[in-house]
Amino acid sequence: MQSIFVPMISSQNTSIKLNTASMESSRIAQPIGIALDRFIKNNQDEFAFASGELSQLLRDIALASKVVNREINKAGLIDIMGGMGSQNNTGDDQQKLDVLANIRFTRALAKGGEACALISEENESYTDLNNDGKYVIAIDPLDGSSNIDVNVSIGTIFSIYRRKTKVGTPISEEDILQKGSEQVAAGYILYGSSTMLVYTTGHGVNCFTYEPSLGEYFLSKDRLMMPEKGKIYSINEGSANSFPDNVKAYVQFCKDNQYTARYIGSLVADFHRNMLKGGIYIYPSTAKDPNGKLRLMYECNALAFVAEQAGGLATDGQKRILDIQPTSLHQRVPFYVGSKNMVEKAVSY
Numbered sequence: 001m002q003s004i005f006v007p008m009i010s011s012q013n014t015s016i017k018l019n020t021a022s023m024e025s026s027r028i029a030q031p032i033g034i035a036l037d038r039f040i041k042n043n044q045d046e047f048a049f050a051s052g053e054l055s056q057l058l059r060d061i062a063l064a065s066k067v068v069n070r071e072i073n074k075a076g077l078i079d080i081m082g083g084m085g086s087q088n089n090t091g092d093d094q095q096k097l098d099v100l101a102n103i104r105f106t107r108a109l110a111k112g113g114e115a116c117a118l119i120s121e122e123n124e125s126y127t128d129l130n131n132d133g134k135y136v137i138a139i140d141p142l143d144g145s146s147n148i149d150v151n152v153s154i155g156t157i158f159s160i161y162r163r164k165t166k167v168g169t170p171i172s173e174e175d176i177l178q179k180g181s182e183q184v185a186a187g188y189i190l191y192g193s194s195t196m197l198v199y200t201t202g203h204g205v206n207c208f209t210y211e212p213s214l215g216e217y218f219l220s221k222d223r224l225m226m227p228e229k230g231k232i233y234s235i236n237e238g239s240a241n242s243f244p245d246n247v248k249a250y251v252q253f254c255k256d257n258q259y260t261a262r263y264i265g266s267l268v269a270d271f272h273r274n275m276l277k278g279g280i281y282i283y284p285s286t287a288k289d290p291n292g293k294l295r296l297m298y299e300c301n302a303l304a305f306v307a308e309q310a311g312g313l314a315t316d317g318q319k320r321i322l323d324i325q326p327t328s329l330h331q332r333v334p335f336y337v338g339s340k341n342m343v344e345k346a347v348s349y
């Protein structure tokens with residue numbers, strides 16, 4: 001009997017020693033988590049078309065975002081802040097960094113070869129990239145650009161669609177004007193107190209944090225879910241006089257219930273905070289912008305996809321954002337996005 005017990009005791013002791021040793025080693029060398037490249041590779045089978053090309057596209061976007069991140073961090077040291085003195089197609093003043101970010105993402109996607117066309121906030125028409133590419137990208141290269149000069153968080157928003165027409169043929173309107181529900185992947189990069197890349201391929205939402213000294217994104221949260229309820233409302237109340245009556249009433253409801261008002265004026269940052277803490281972001285129709293200010297194809301669709309994948313909702317007040325058929329590249333829509341219960345309540349008004 002003893003001869004049986006002795007090895008058991010000694011093996012237990014060994015495992016205690018091993019555990020203590022591994023605890024000690026993780027204390028002095030904290031694990032850094034899984035890198036974006038490896039995560040994409042490991043999860044490639046989740047993509048509807050199980051191709052390496054979509055993975056490569058995500059990697060191209062990640063790479064361009066690192067370059068943009070570097071440039072944003074240098075703003076103030078070199079002459080890349082301030083306006084270009086020009087306007088983009090929707091009449092917004094273009095900032096130097098808007099233009100720079102647009103160049104960085106366009107180049108990365110053009111070099112990669114997987115994309116056949118690029119829709120960008122900064123270009124009036126779409127850009128033909130490679131007729132042999134299978135994917136169409138819609139992007140806002142740098143959103144919230146009025147915050148650049150004042151060191152406040154900004155973001156990149158992207159949507160990825162599969163082209164409808166045959167590979168190798170010229171792009172047609174049906175490739176470009178696709179509903180949000182056709183996105184195969186979407187996400188955003190938040191250039192904030194740390195830089196984060198958040199994306200979905202329709203299998204939950206994954207968040208990565210950029211480690212600048214290693215030049216890599218590392219997984220910080222997979223399968224992120226948005227709280228169903230929340231108490232944060234984000235809306236530019238400076239325009240309250242021209243909100244529709246039902247929006248005025250909902251904002252009053254938020255105040256009556258002592259909700260917290262938080263508005264950065266950077267869609268990605270406002271959305272990301274609400275996704276973590278529970279909240280609603282609203283850009284309604286106003287006197288100045290009867291269809292709201294935000295653009296369906298490269299601002300709302302991507303965030304709507306992410307929101308739904310995280311258990312939230314996104315609507316224009318009448319219709320699910322992802323079900324809206326775009327009729328033009330730079331189409332605007334009223335936007336209500338965030339925690340399920342809050343969006344439902346807002347819509348009930």
Ligand code: AHM
Binds near residue numbers: 092142143144265270
């Ligand atoms: P932009 O694409 O020109 O940067 O505009 C979009 C931005 C959003 O990030 C933000 O939520 C909104 O405009 C703020 O608009 P406003 O200043 O009217 O509240």
Ligand code: MG
Binds near residue numbers: 142299
């Ligand atoms: Mg924008």
